[in-house]
Structures are given as structure tokens and as C-alpha cells.
Amino acid sequence: MSVLSVTQLSIGYQLSPLEKKVVASGINLTLPKGELVCLLGPNGAGKSTLMRTLSGMQKPLHGSVVLDEVNIHEIPARSLAKKLSVVLTERVEGGLLTAYEVVSLGRYPYTNWSGTLTEHDHAIVTESIRQVGAEELATRTLMELSDGERQKIMMARALAQEPKVMILDEVTAFLDLPRRVEFMRLLRKMAHETNRAVLLSTHDLDLALRSADKIWLLPKGGNLVEGAPEDLVLNGTFQKAFASEGIQFDSATGSFNIHTSLTPRVYLTGSLEVCGWTQRSLERIGLTCTTSQDLASIHVNAEVDGWKVRLNGKETIHKTIYEFINHIKTEAT
Amino acid sequence: MSTMATRPSASHVVPVRLLGAKRIAFFLILLGLIVLFFLLELGIGAVHIPVAEVVKALLGTTESETTSKIITELRLPRTLAAALCGAALGAAGLHLQTLFRNPLAEPWSLGLMAGAQLGVALVVTTASVVGSAVLQKIAFFSHLSIVAGSSLGCIFVLLMMVSISRYVNTITLLIFGLMLGFLSQGLISIILHFTNQSQGKIFAGWNDGSFAGVYWEQLPFLAFFVLIGIAISLMLVKQLNALQLGEKYAATMGMNVKRSRILILCSAVLLTAPVTAYCGPILFLGMIIPHLTRGIFSSGDNKILMPGVLLVGAGIALAADLIVHLPWERHFLHLNAIAAVLGAPVVMYVILRNRKIRSL
Numbered sequence: 001m002s003v004l005s006v007t008q009l010s011i012g013y014q015l016s017p018l019e020k021k022v023v024a025s026g027i028n029l030t031l032p033k034g035e036l037v038c039l040l041g042p043n044g045a046g047k048s049t050l051m052r053t054l055s056g057m058q059k060p061l062h063g064s065v066v067l068d069e070v071n072i073h074e075i076p077a078r079s080l081a082k083k084l085s086v087v088l089t090e091r092v093e094g095g096l097l098t099a100y101e102v103v104s105l106g107r108y109p110y111t112n113w114s115g116t117l118t119e120h121d122h123a124i125v126t127e128s129i130r131q132v133g134a135e136e137l138a139t140r141t142l143m144e145l146s147d148g149e150r151q152k153i154m155m156a157r158a159l160a161q162e163p164k165v166m167i168l169d170e171v172t173a174f175l176d177l178p179r180r181v182e183f184m185r186l187l188r189k190m191a192h193e194t195n196r197a198v199l200l201s202t203h204d205l206d207l208a209l210r211s212a213d214k215i216w217l218l219p220k221g222g223n224l225v226e227g228a229p230e231d232l233v234l235n236g237t238f239q240k241a242f243a244s245e246g247i248q249f250d251s252a253t254g255s256f257n258i259h260t261s262l263t264p265r266v267y268l269t270g271s272l273e274v275c276g277w278t279q280r281s282l283e284r285i286g287l288t289c290t291t292s293q294d295l296a297s298i299h300v301n302a303e304v305d306g307w308k309v310r311l312n313g314k315e316t317i318h319k320t321i322y323e324f325i326n327h328i329k330t331e332a333t
Numbered sequence: 334m335s336t337m338a339t340r341p342s343a344s345h346v347v348p349v350r351l352l353g354a355k356r357i358a359f360f361l362i363l364l365g366l367i368v369l370f371f372l373l374e375l376g377i378g379a380v381h382i383p384v385a386e387v388v389k390a391l392l393g394t395t396e397s398e399t400t401s402k403i404i405t406e407l408r409l410p411r412t413l414a415a416a417l418c419g420a421a422l423g424a425a426g427l428h429l430q431t432l433f434r435n436p437l438a439e440p441w442s443l444g445l446m447a448g449a450q451l452g453v454a455l456v457v458t459t460a461s462v463v464g465s466a467v468l469q470k471i472a473f474f475s476h477l478s479i480v481a482g483s484s485l486g487c488i489f490v491l492l493m494m495v496s497i498s499r500y501v502n503t504i505t506l507l508i509f510g511l512m513l514g515f516l517s518q519g520l521i522s523i524i525l526h527f528t529n530q531s532q533g534k535i536f537a538g539w540n541d542g543s544f545a546g547v548y549w550e551q552l553p554f555l556a557f558f559v560l561i562g563i564a565i566s567l568m569l570v571k572q573l574n575a576l577q578l579g580e581k582y583a584a585t586m587g588m589n590v591k592r593s594r595i596l597i598l599c600s601a602v603l604l605t606a607p608v609t610a611y612c613g614p615i616l617f618l619g620m621i622i623p624h625l626t627r628g629i630f631s632s633g634d635n636k637i638l639m640p641g642v643l644l645v646g647a648g649i650a651l652a653a654d655l656i657v658h659l660p661w662e663r664h665f666l667h668l669n670a671i672a673a674v675l676g677a678p679v680v681m682y683v684i685l686r687n688r689k690i691r692s693l
Contacts, residue, residue: 055585077584081587082587086582086585088582090579090581092578092579093577093579095633096627096631097577097633097634098633101574101634102578105575105586108571108575108587108588109586111571113571114570115570115571115574154582
């Protein structure tokens with residue numbers, strides 16, 4: 001069942017009463033309950049504009065965003081905040097507020113004029129903090145927290161709003177890889193356990209492909225496509241959306257490769273781990289590996305104690321990848 | 334989402350209680366200090382009056398008529414003005430620091446006081462040139478027009494600063510505010526050229542803030558506007574808290590950002606304009622009071638900070654005025670001299686400690 005839906009939506013900016021800049025149009029979407037949806041797309045395709053439009057922060061040029069059968073722009077701010085919460089990319093300052101106080105700001109639409117928390121509010125704040133696993137941060141001030149910890153607290157705050165829909169705009173952008181993986185797991189848990197609709201826009205294709213129940217893919221030009229990650233990979237939508245010079249989406253591994261149709265090719269042998277890293281170093285300078293000895297003009301045997309290279313009829317041995325790569329760079333080009 | 338509420342809460346998430354014993358104690362200590370400074374202010378001066386006499390005079394049971402006169406006619410309005418202005422400047426500083434998200438923002442540094450002064454200067458000179466002698470004679474209107482002129486100048490500068498703050502960083506904004514200060518000082522001196530002596534009197538010593546110019550005649554006007562400003566401030570604590578996360582977040586949590594901004598700006602004007610109109614520009618207090626309050630209560634919650642700045646503000650202003658009026662042998666100390674000695678180091682400290690500002 002969907003909570004948020006749009007039909008024939010045009011997004012963009014009204015520059016003046018007569019002039020508008022359409023970023024994308026003809027968008028039809030439904031955001032289902034209990035699922036994690038990831039919005040992907042190249043830069044400049046209008047991801048942020050779409051996120052802002054869906055969260056009611058910006059008006060659509062055409063069409064409407066419908067939340068719980070009501071047009072989102074007709075819902076009063078306070079009622080909207082009880083249904084939909086937002087986490088943004090920007091780093092919050094928050095001064096001397098403690099993490100607990102920040103999370104309790106999520107009760108804003110529920111509390112009285114002075115913002116006094118009831119027992120019930122306290123229970124929800126505590127539970128929200130527990131859900132994101134930030135118990136030990138509760139009494140610290142926001143100032144003392146790292147970027148990842150801050151985003152966790154902002155997420156707990158969004159949870160404390162008890163929304164049906166959570167919209168998160170590139171919240172993992174400033175985090176390191178382990179933290180990003182942790183956040184994705186957390187978002188999945190939020191969607192699945194509490195039956196919320198969770199929408200995340202991200203640049204992290206790899207993680208999105210692994211974690212999302214559904215992908216919204218917004219290519220430049222705005223023909224939004226949705227589907228399970230695997231569907232989009234198999235039917236080639238992904239490759240098309242990210243097709244650009246020098247970059248190739250590899251549907252076998254589900255990751256991007258730097259475009260490498262250039263000769264010469266390398267026939268690589270050696271121990272598995274060393275080969276993996278050697279291949280990466282070769283790809284970095286634009287060389288592909290091949291499994292056929294005949295196609296290759298460079299032969300490399302990679303072992304922990306050294307790299308044996310046969311190139312232009314000469315054989316050399318190198319102690320480090322750095323030396324090895326420099327040799328190939330000068331000899332092969 | 335009732336599932337969330339019914340689940341037992343994690344044992345180690347213990348919220349800091351809003352009003353713990355420590356905070357209550359601080360509030361009581363502050364109140365005690367205010368009463369102490371208040372009585373000292375009434376007793377100390379060129380004529381020393383013991384505290385017992387002061388209390389008697391306040392209760393109207395003193396035998397000495399001069400004592401009674403000194404206290405009720407001279408010192409009491411000044412002391413009340415000091416307490417009111419201190420509270421007003423503290424609250425105005427807290428509003429501006431939160432709204433501009435700038436730890437150095439305050440009525441003076443943002444140029445609001447300069448605008449207010451210029452407003453008063455324009456009103457007074459216009460009145461003298463146009464010759465509205467009738468208006469002048471009706472004290473009530475003349476007071477209202479001074480406060481109105483002051484407010485208009487204040488509003489004008491505030492709107493300017495709000496729009497500029499979108500394009501410039503923290504420090505640039507402050508430099509802009511200081512420049513506005515110089516500009517208005519210059520304009521005021523030029524305006525003074527065109528006024529007669531008696532009109533010009535109102536500006537005497539206007540480069541200095543002082544609570545001594547407030548008598549019973551002025552006090553009701555000062556108090557009326559400041560108390561309204563304080564009342565609005567106390568009703569805005571929830572909005573101020575949400576604004577600490579930025580306007581975007583505040584909006585997504587259900588706050589009416591436009592209305593809250595207008596209310597905050599209104600109370601900043603109500604708190605600044607009458608103070609400037611009657612006491613002149615008082616430097617630094619508006620900035621140091623919020624910082625001091627945050628330090629004392631170690632809290633960023635405006636439910637604590639707002640009442641806190643009122644008390645700390647009243648206390649600091651009374652203490653500063655007390656130092657000014659100690660029976661110095663040679664001459665008067667200026668209020669702004671004390672304010673600067675207290676305030677300038679705080680500014681330097683804030684700049685050095687704040688990574689964001691330091692790197693600008």
C-alpha cells in the first residue's frame with residue numbers, strides 16, 4: 001500500500017510568473033509502506049528538486065504530491081510534520097543542545113506552546129534514540145559529536161516525529177564506508193520493522209543496489225524509472241542512465257568501471273589477492289586484463305615478492321606496484 | 334506508532350532534567366544577587382545610605398526627607414531602568430544570536446542601536462524644525478514619538494541586516510553593523526548642527542550609555558515596551574529551540590518560519606528601541622549576557638536560557654551601574670567603559686574558540 005503518490009508531476013523552478021525551468025516532468029510514482037526506496041541519478045538530473053518537492057518544501061510546477069489522500073501543500077505545517085519527516089545533507093550546528101534535546105525537538109508538532117515533553121513524549125524520544133543505537137550519545141552536546149553521530153541523532157529526531165514517511169537527502173554523503181553500510185542497514189530496519197515508507201537519495205550506487213527494496217532512477221531529462229535494483233540492472237536501464245564518456249556500468253559486478261576499450265591488454269597471472277590489487281592499479285592507468293594470452297601484449301606475473309613483466313620483448317622484475325606501474329606507463333605508451 | 338511507546342525504554346538513556354536541583358539553585362542565587370545589587374545601588378553613591386535606611390525609604394517609613402527623596406526620586410528609577418535594560422538587552426541578544434546563528438550578534442554590533450539613535454535624532458529635529466510645539470508640550474506624545482522614531486530606525490536597520498545576512502558571512506555582517514554605527518554617529522553630529530541648543534541637549538553624552546537619564550517620567554514608557562518584548566520572548570522559547578537546527582529543519586518539524594521570524598524580530602525591536610531611546614547605546618551587554626547564561630546553566634535550551642538571560646542581564650546591568658556610581662573621588666566612570674572591559678575580552682574569546690568564525 002502506498003502512502004505518498006504523484007501523477008504527472010513536473011518539478012523545477014518558477015523563475016518569474018511567465019518563465020519556468022522544468023527539471024523533470026511526467027513523473028508518476030508511488031512510495032510504498034514498509035519499503036526502503038533509493039533515489040539514484042547522475043548529478044544535475046534533479047534529485048534534490050524531486051526530494052524537496054516530495055517533502056513539500058517546494059511546490060511542483062504541475063501535478064500534485066498526494067500524502068494520505070491529501071495534497072501535501074494543503075496540509076498545515078504541523079499536521080504534515082506528524083506524517084512526514086526529513087533529514088537533510090547539511091551539517092547541523094545545534095549549539096549547546098544535547099543529543100537528547102535535539103531528538104526531543106522531533107516532538108515539536110505534538111507539544112504545547114512551550115515545548116514541554118510529557119511522559120509519553122519522553123518514552124518516544126528514548127525509543128527513537130534506542131532505534132538508531134545512539135544511547136550513549138544522549139547526554140552529549142551536538143557540538144561534541146562527529147558527522148556520523150550527528151546524522152544518527154538527526155535521524156532519531158526524524159523518527160520521534162512518528163512519521164509515516166521519512167525522506168532523507170544524501171544523509172550518508174559525508175560518512176565513511178562502514179558508517180554508510182551501518183546507515184543503510186538502519187534505514188532498512190526502520191522501513192521494515194515500523195512499516196514506514198523510507199526514501200533516501202544517494203550517490204552510493206553499490207550500497208543502494210544491495211539494500212533498497214526499490215530503486216527510483218532519475219536520468220538526465222527526467223524519465224524516471226522504478227523497479228527492483230536487479231530489474232533495472234538486467235533490463236539495461238542502469239547502463240543507459242549513467243552512460244557517459246569514460247565510465248561504464250558493469251552489469252556483471254554491479255559497479256562502475258573506468259572505461260577501458262583501449263589497447264594494449266594485459267595477461268595477468270599470479271596469486272589471487274595480489275592479482276586483484278594489481279588489476280586495480282592497471283585499470284587506474286587505463287589498461288584492461290584479458291584471459292587470453294594471444295590478445296595480450298603485456299604479460300604480468302604478480303606475486304607477493306615481485307612483479308614479473310614481459311613487455312616489448314623485454315622482461316623486468318619490480319619490487320612494488322608503484323615501480324611496476326611506472327614501468328608499464330613509460331613502456332606501453 | 335503505539336508500538337514505540339509501549340516498549341520499555343532503554344535503561345541508559347537518561348534525559349537531563351530541565352529543572353534539576355543545580356539549575357534551581359542557580360536561579361535562586363541569581364535572584365539573590367539581583368536583590369543585593371538592587372539594595373546596594375540604592376544605598377551607594379555620592380551620599381551613602383545604609384541598607385536599613387534604604388529599606389525604610391522604600392517602605393515609606395523613613396524620617397529623613399532627603400534620604401527618601403534621594404532614593405525614590407533619583408536612585409530608584411535609575412536602578413529599575415538598569416534592571417529592565419539589562420534584561421531587555423540579554424533577551425534581545427539571545428534572539429539575535431539564535432536568528433542570525435551568529436554568536437557575536439547583538440543589538441549594538443548589528444547596528445540596531447545606531448539605527449535607533451538616528452531615528453530619535455530625526456524625530457527630535459523634525460519636531461523642532463516643523464515646530465510642533467503642541468506635541469512637544471504634551472509629554473505623552475513626545476515620549477511616544479521618541480520611542481517610535483527609535484523603533485523605526487531599529488526596524489530599518491534590522492530588515493537591512495536580515496537581507497544582507499543571506500549574502501555575507503558572520504564577520505562581514507558585524508563589520509557592516511559597526512560601519513552603520515559610525516555612519517549614524519556622523520549623521521547625528523551633522524543633524525545636531527541644525528538643531529538649537531535646547532533640542533540638542535537630548536543628545537548630550539549620547540555616545541555613552543547611561544541609566545541615569547531615566548526618571549519617573551520616562552520609566553513607564555521604557556517599562557511598557559520592554560515588558561511586552563519580554564512577554565513575547567518567553568512565548569518564543571519553543572521556536573528558538575527549533576531554530577537552532579536551522580530554518581529548514583524548523584519548517585519540516587511544523588514551525589511557521591515566517592511568523593516566528595517576524596515575532597522574533599518584533600521582540601528584538603521592542604527590547605532594543607526603548608532602551609536605546611532612553612539610555613543611549615550600551616555596548617557589549619547584549620552579547621555577553623547570553624554567553625554568560627549558557628555558561629552558568631551549561632544549556633542550549635531556551636526554556637532555561639530565556640529566563641536565564643533576563644536574570645543574568647538584570648544582575649550584570651545593576652552590577653555595572655553600581656561600579657559606575659561607586660563614590661569615585663575624582664570623576665564619573667562611564668557605563669560603556671565597564672561594558673567594554675567586560676565585553677571585549679568575551680568577543681575575543683568567542684572568536685578564538687569558534688572554529689567556524691576563526692577560519693573566515
